[in-house]
Amino acid sequence: MTEQKYTRQKVLQVREWVPGKLLSIKVSRPDNFKFKGGQYARLGLSEKIETDTEPSIWRAYSMVNGPDQTPLEFYSIVVPEGEFSPRLAALKPGDTIYIDNTVFGFLTADRFEPGGTLWMIATGTGLSAYLSMLNDPATWAAFDQIILIHGVRTKDELAYSEEIRQWQADSGTQALPAKFVYLAIPTREPMPGVPQERITTLIENGELEKLAHCPLDPDRNKIMLCGNPEMLADARAILKKKGFAVGRRGNPGNLAVENYW
Ligand SMILES: Cc1cc2nc3c(=O)[nH]c(=O)nc-3n(C[C@H](O)[C@H](O)[C@H](O)COP(=O)(O)OP(=O)(O)OC[C@H]3O[C@@H](n4cnc5c(N)ncnc54)[C@H](O)[C@@H]3O)c2cc1C
Incomplete structure (x- = not known):
């Protein structure tokens, strides 16, 4: 993926519903990021969060917030053996997360x-x-x-x-x-x-x-x-x-x- 296909965003807030199992994460909304309720984004994370290198792992996440609401919000399970969700759960406010410019999905x-x-x-x-x-x-x-x-x-x-x-x-x-x-x-x-x-x-x-x-x-x-x-x-x-x-x-x-x- 080239730089133009995704943007670098900031984690604003993390809320744990069930520790180590279910969480919600609020993320800054990219400019011109339009979607319909029910569509999903592709979120990207770097191999090592600390070094803030370019994203290497991507996963689909439905938006929780409405199309006209800011910031973006996502609700996630933590799959202990999963590649992406434990990293997502480890994010703190101020950390970087990447968002693909394209939104997907027909469940609208x-x-x-x-x-x-x-x-x-x-x-x-x-x-x-x-x-x-x-x-x-x-x-x-x-x-x-x-x-x-x-x-x-x-x-x-x-x-x-x-x-x-x-x-x-x-x-x-x-x-x-x-x-x-x-x-x-x-x-x-x-x-x-x-x-x-x-x-x-x-x-x-x-x-x-x-x-x-x-x-x-x-x-x-x-x-x-x-x-x-x-x-x-x-x-x-x-x-x-x-x-x-x-x-x-x-x-x-x-x-x-x-x-x-
Ligand atoms: C269209 C779409 C929208 C999605 N939206 C969301 C969302 O809003 N919230 C969310 O938590 N996940 C969502 N997912 C799943 C998400 O993309 C990841 O698969 C998930 O977060 C786990 O990532 P992982 O790399 O840790 O594990 P993965 O390697 O991706 O998955 C490992 C295994 O974990 C189990 N698993 C994966 N996702 C879930 C889940 N959500 N609930 C229970 N078991 C699961 C499955 O058995 C899967 O084989 C969505 C997937 C798709 C295709």
């Missing part, structure tokens, strides 16, 4: 016809892409209802839940017109009001529709899936039987999927 709210209900179904850090969409007022204006489902293993992995609950409190107002439903579903410990089950099981047995008080009618609902590829493949197969399919050749479809690995 404008890929669907407006109206009806938009389901945002995430496992783990797959939540990031939806946070960016929810940080964009256009998403709230485009749909009658938004249902956010966040599947995690344990309750401490429910990052951003305070911000999300605030959206819930403010939804249905002029600022955030859509009705909003938030279901946080841990699989390894009980949580009041939700079954301790995998999201795929809850889609298949019809329980998720009951919890969200919204039947999965394929004519009125659009579904996004983001996160763990195994869950996504299973969910996609189940949803196909219920009438949901990814769009193609000019047809927007009613299903969109983004794998994180």
